[in-house]
């Protein structure tokens with residue numbers, strides 16, 4: 702029997718409700734607005750810019766963005782785009798922001814696409830939330846639908862542990878708990894059996910190709 706206290710993210714109804722509620726203010730995290738206005742994040746804006754430029758310069762591929770959120774990163778990905786998220790509010794924002802993409806409400810752990818439907822799966826700030834069981838399911842699905850995988854996540858900083866329950870506060874003052882792992886670029890690359898793409902102070906990225 703599964704342990705009811707074990708961490709969950711992609712299969713946790715409370716986490717799903719949190720992101721649905723957060724959708725309209727999700728970009729505050731990237732932009733340093735709303736509840737993030739007071740955060741001291743030296744070099745953050747420059748690294749967000751570096752990340753988006755790096756994504757825009759990836760080789761153009763038929764890409765599926767899994768757990769696309771508000772499409773903040775999706776819009777920079779080159780090639781024919783499909784994006785999925787389980788939150789209808791996130792999907793609506795991404796549809797407006799990336800009009801040429803096909804954007805669907807779907808479960809990242811049960812992708813509604815045939816084997817090999819894409820050349821690349823991209824996923825930002827999703828993999829690093831997943832505990833082991835969900836991680837395996839995501840990787841199996843990602844590799845089923847595409848041979849290439851590119852993951853972007855939050856870098857592990859000197860003051861962050863390797864994993865924790867993150868306390869999150871939304872602009873309305875509501876409080877939420879979200880499971881989160883923090884990986885170095887080398888750890889991320891090793892976990893997905895790939896190469897480091899970005900080893901930043903705030904973000905890490907790695908890519909792998911299965912032949």
Ligand SMILES: C[S@@+](CC[C@H](N)C(=O)[O-])C[C@H]1O[C@@H](n2cnc3c(N)ncnc32)[C@H](O)[C@@H]1O
Pocket residue numbers: 710711712717720721767768769770771772773774785786787788791807808809810824825826827
């Ligand atoms: C931290 S946000 C990342 C958004 C975006 N990819 C980015 O990099 O900014 C995590 C996203 O995962 C989505 N999500 C969580 N569980 C999911 C699941 N089982 N299937 C699809 N999306 C899921 C949430 O709705 C949320 O939009």
